[in-house]
Every structure is written in structure tokens, then in C-alpha cells.
């Protein structure tokens with residue numbers, strides 16, 4: 001039996017271990033068969049997967065994520081990874097004596113901090129993730145949003161309720177030129193994108209872009225079929241932090257209505273889901289990145305998990 005890890009199991013089993021020996025292959029086949037319609041649905045499609053800094057908490061989770069991305073690529077999906085790195089940035093800022101401050105879910109980024117953000121995202125987090133994926137499938141490449149005009153941004157001046165806000169060198173994406181990502185995909189590579197943008201008014205200056213928002217803008221520009229965001233909670237809670245209020249599906253209209261009452265890191269995530277769906281991405285999901293292989297389970301199994309944001313009316 002090709003690929004069978006236990007050569008002794010070709011022999012007749014004793015009655016005590018027979019049920020386990022019989023059940024395991026059946027379950028494996030069921031899992032594979034369950035994946036078939038999802039593989040068909042996403043074959044050849046672009047899926048943007050955002051890996052949040054809080055989901056990158058341990059090396060085993062990064063390894064499992066790298067395997068999932070390699071699996072998707074070899075199953076015929078065209079995955080594009082967008083990474084966060086908030087905790088990594090906060091640690092480095094702390095080391096150089098800059099306190100982290102978040103306003104309405106976004107990091108207040110002064111002139112010194114933007115240099116650290118650029119260095120940590122492009123020079124540390126992207127490198128670690130590219131290396132992890134390349135260990136499994138050596139086709140990952142790192143791309144900064146400053147490369148080849150990928151992300152052009154303008155300084156962010158208002159919060160989600162439309163009130164003026166000072167965030168320093170934080171940007172809102174104004175335009176996306178996805179050609180550099182498309183070229184990588186066409187060459188069979190797995191792009192890993194860092195969310196720094198060029199300032200539209202000062203092209204040599206960088207702006208700090210929230211990674212959820214950047215992932216959504218990129219998903220729209222690429223015509224992605226799906227946006228998946230891995231984070232450190234099970235999904236979106238309608239009544240945070242009530243553990244019984246986890247939403248398994250929510251329409252974009254319902255989410256829009258919740259937006260003014262959301263807190264902290266969930267604000268940009270919800271805005272990202274809304275932008276993605278409004279921009280034509282059919283599904284945006286927020287899933288628990290603390291669960292190993294969450295990405296694969298979400299994309300290739302029927303139940304999926306976490307919170308799925310859908311258009312108000314679903315026609316596909």
C-alpha cells in the first residue's frame with residue numbers, strides 16, 4: 001500500500017485494534033471527499049489570506065500556516081498572503097523607548113515609529129514568513145506595498161465615525177496597482193505582502209497601513225474570490241466580550257450597522273470585511289489563527305469556522 005506509514009497493518013489485525021484501524025482510513029477519505037467541491041470552487045481563483053501578528057504567536061502555528069499556504073498553491077488555488085505584525089512592531093518600539101498607542105484601532109505612528117514599522121514589517125516579519133513557506137514550497141517572495149506602486153496612500157484623518165483623528169504617519173489606501181502581485185502569481189509564486197504604502201503626496205515617504213485594510217484593498221484589486229483573516233479570537237462577537245455572541249455568519253449590512261460600536265482591533269477588521277464585500281469579493285471570513293491549520297479547514301471544509309461576512313443578497 002503506497003504511502004502507508006505502518007507496514008504491519010497489511011497483516012490481519014487483532015480484534016482489539018480492528019475498529020481503530022478500520023475507522024481512521026474512512027474518516028480520512030471522508031475528509032478528502034468533503035474537500036472536493038471546495039477545491040473545484042476555488043481552483044484557479046485568487047484567495048487573499050491575512051495572517052495577523054497576534055495569530056503568529058508561536059513557531060508551530062507559523063509552520064502550520066506555511067503548510068496550508070503551500071497546500072492551497074499545490075491544490076490549484078492562487079493564494080496571496082498579507083501579513084500583520086502589530087505585536088512585533090510594539091516590541092521593537094519598546095526596545096527603542098517608544099510607547100505604543102492605539103487610537104480607534106490604529107497605531108499612532110510618529111516620524112521615528114514609521115521607520116521602525118517599515119523595518120519590522122519588511123525586514124523581520126516578512127522574512128520569517130517567506131522563509132517558513134519556502135521551507136515547504138520554495139516559491140514565496142516578499143513584496144512591500146512600496147514596490148512597483150502596489151499601495152499608494154494618503155494620511156488618514158478621520159475615524160470610523162467620521163470624527164477627525166491624528167494618527168501621524170498612518171495611511172488610507174488610495175489606489176492599488178496589483179501588477180507586481182499578478183506577475184508573481186503568473187510565475188507560480190506565492191506573494192507575501194507587507195503593508196507599507198508610498199505617500200501619494202511625498203512618494204519617498206512611507207505610510208503605515210493597517211494590515212486588515214490593506215488585505216481588503218488588495219483582494220478587491222485582484223478580483224479575489226475570498227478574503228480570509230486569521231486573528232486571535234474565534235471570530236466576531238456581536239456583543240463583545242459575551243462568549244455566547246459569536247456570529248457564524250453576518251451580512252455586510254448588519255456589520256455596517258455594528259461598526260460604530262465595535263472596539264479596538266475589530267474596527268479595522270470589520271471595515272476591511274465591508275470594503276472587501278462592497279468591492280466584489282464574495283466572502284470575507286474572520287477565523288481563529290490560534291487553531292493550527294485554520295486556513296485549510298476554513299477553505300476546504302463545509303463547516304468552515306469563525307465568522308463569515310456575506311453580501312446582503314447572495315447570488316453565488
Ligand SMILES: Nc1ncnc2c1ncn2[C@@H]1O[C@H](COP(=O)(O)OP(=O)(O)O)[C@@H](O)[C@H]1O
Pocket residue numbers: 051052053054055084086212230231232233235236237238239240262263264265266269
Ligand atoms: N466584537 C469583537 N469580536 C471579537 N474581537 C473583538 C471585538 N471587539 C474587539 N475585539 C478585539 O479585537 C482583537 C483582534 O484584533 P487585533 O488584536 O488587531 O488582531 P490582529 O493582530 O489579528 O489583527 C481581539 O483579540 C479582541 O480583543
Ligand SMILES: CC(=O)N[C@@H](CCC(=O)OP(=O)(O)O)C(=O)O
Pocket residue numbers: 051052053054083084085086087089105106107117170171195208209210211212
Ligand atoms: C496603522 C496600523 O495600526 N498599522 C499596524 C500595521 C501592522 C498590523 O496591522 O498588524 P496586525 O494585523 O498584527 O494588527 C500597526 O502598526 O500595528
